[in-house]
Amino acid sequence: KRRLSDQQKSRIDKNQQQLIEDYQNNLTGPEIRQSIVVSHQSRIASILDEDNKTIPAIMRQSIGDIACGDKVLWQTNLEDQASVLAILPRDSTLEKSHNTGKKKLVAANLNQILIVIACEPEPKLELLDRYLIVAQNAHIKPIIILNKVDLLDDIDDYYQRIGLDTYQQLQYPIINASAKTGGGLEDLYNLVSKKSNIFVGQSGVGKSSIIQSLVPDRDVQIGRLNTSLHGRHTTSMTVLYTLQHGGEIIDSPGVRDFGVWHMDTKEIENGFIELQPYLGQCKFSDCTHIHEPECALKTAVEKGKIKPARFDSFMSIINR
Ligand code: GDP
Numbered sequence: 001k002r003r004l005s006d007q008q009k010s011r012i013d014k015n016q017q018q019l020i021e022d023y024q025n026n027l028t029g030p031e032i033r034q035s036i037v038v039s040h041q042s043r044i045a046s047i048l049d050e051d052n053k054t055i056p057a058i059m060r061q062s063i064g065d066i067a068c069g070d071k072v073l074w075q076t077n078l079e080d081q082a083s084v085l086a087i088l089p090r091d092s093t094l095e096k097s098h099n100t101g102k103k104k105l106v107a108a109n110l111n112q113i114l115i116v117i118a119c120e121p122e123p124k125l126e127l128l129d130r131y132l133i134v135a136q137n138a139h140i141k142p143i144i145i146l147n148k149v150d151l152l153d154d155i156d157d158y159y160q161r162i163g164l165d166t167y168q169q170l171q172y173p174i175i176n177a178s179a180k181t182g183g184g185l186e187d188l189y190n191l192v193s194k195k196s197n198i199f200v201g202q203s204g205v206g207k208s209s210i211i212q213s214l215v216p217d218r219d220v221q222i223g224r225l226n227t228s229l230h231g232r233h234t235t236s237m238t239v240l241y242t243l244q245h246g247g248e249i250i251d252s253p254g255v256r257d258f259g260v261w262h263m264d265t266k267e268i269e270n271g272f273i274e275l276q277p278y279l280g281q282c283k284f285s286d287c288t289h290i291h292e293p294e295c296a297l298k299t300a301v302e303k304g305k306i307k308p309a310r311f312d313s314f315m316s317i318i319n320r
């Protein structure tokens with residue numbers, strides 16, 4: 001395996017920078033094209049060509065970590081072999097942390113995180129809060145989907161019973177859906193269309209069913225990917241599906257029900273938007289919000305500015 005010296009690496013990085021700049025200023029020839037990464041494995045990325053065909057492309061050395069949703073510059077050589085030359089700057093990234101603390105890039109350039117909950121299995125709102133923390137810190141818009149509403153007699157009553165009304169009051173968009181009856185799926189399609197989306201949520205809430213209905217040609221797309229990657233294990237891979245009217249859905253088995261995202265205190269605080277006016281206002285600067293007098297957070301809870309359930313969730317996540 002060829003190793004690159006630091007000097008070589010920084011020269012290559014500069015070359016990539018230059019290429020990106022030239023491309024953005026229309027100074028490159030027609031041989032340099034832009035595409036999106038559908039999936040990748042070791043040094044091979046599957047990208048979409050002009051005809052929306054999935055083709056394998058070898059990643060140029062020292063290109064750095066690549067992710068599903070990355071926009072890349074590529075070209076083909078004389079043997080018609082495609083290679084990825086550079087990764088364009090990302091609007092956003094979603095990372096997963098391993099229990100070793102090492103972070104792994106899951107997807108790039110996402111606009112929306114769709115957090116799926118369902119009345120069955122009964123939602124754990126602390127998990128919902130965790131997803132909201134991730135979205136907030138990644139600067140990606142969260143949308144909550146309550147799936148399986150076909151099982152409910154009274155949706156409003158249900159919102160109140162489990163405390164979902166709190167999230168409505170906090171202005172988080174919530175869509176009521178049923179993958180079974182198709183209810184709400186048209187609204188959902190309109191929301192995800194022309195955007196880059198990822199679905200998360202605990203297992204069994206209906207993510208696969210929803211994705212299947214939003215991407216009716218999913219099997220065709222998977223088939224093309226399998227051909228392009230020569231039958232590698234696409235079932236365990238993060239895959240980008242294109243939507244019929246533009247936009248993408250990234251399906252990542254590994255993050256669907258992630259629970260072990262690394263989050264530090266600052267990130268957790270950021271994730272609770274209603275806490276923001278009160279943070280740093282406690283009498284003691286190292287207030288643990290448990291037993292200290294004149295705790296701004298507890299006062300805000302008593303005054304009804306912060307919902308007790310959200311405060312409890314915050315305390316439980318921060319003290320884990
Ligand atoms: P995932 O683990 O989140 O991908 O969930 P699945 O899509 O595999 O769905 C889990 C189970 O819930 C399956 O048995 C589905 O048939 C069922 N399911 C999915 N959506 C709905 C729905 O809207 N209503 C009802 N009643 N069942 C659903």
Ligand code: ZN
Nearest residue numbers: 282287289295
């Ligand atoms: Zn306090």
